[in-house]
Amino acid sequence: MLSAVPELHLRQIARWCDRHIPSGLRNQVRLEYRVRGRAITIVECRPPFLAELGPDWTETRVAQLRYSPPPPTGGQWTLHWSDSNNRWHPLADVPPASGPGPLLSTIEANPHGVFWG
Template structure:
């Protein structure tokens, strides 16, 4: 199953707008898509060799989006206190909170 195109565009816009333009030479927020999973990363300069830290993963099951966060062993754990949503927007609001950064 693939990520719906309007939802993917929403996630990409969120990533692009996350960092102020004046700081883009130091840090970026990027995402990768694999099947129905979108993983959000913080990437530090230099881009080719800089550290890349996984922030969150959004998973789509065909109807609902669920939010996952990395544990201390870099394994994805579902955030039980965040209810699933039909669009990724409310989950991106949660990811934008300081506890993810």
């Protein structure tokens, strides 16, 4: 079965997440992604604050990239942010991109102040 998202793009997102957190800090924080259909959600993961809360790490949604399937010549990616009610909204002034790279750069730069607090 083929993925709904190009494998090359998934690897690019995985590398970006991996590079974003220094290896020496990954016992304290990780940046990961979750795939659901054509939506890639980037999450920040942290260990439990207290041992009695259990071993599960918590996840905070950072951003979502959505892939529109290709017409004859190629698909497009759009960038979305999550509000306090966990609803996703597109960033209207960020144009769609043919690959995730420009959108990952926007997340990192965070010019709108919506990705990290």
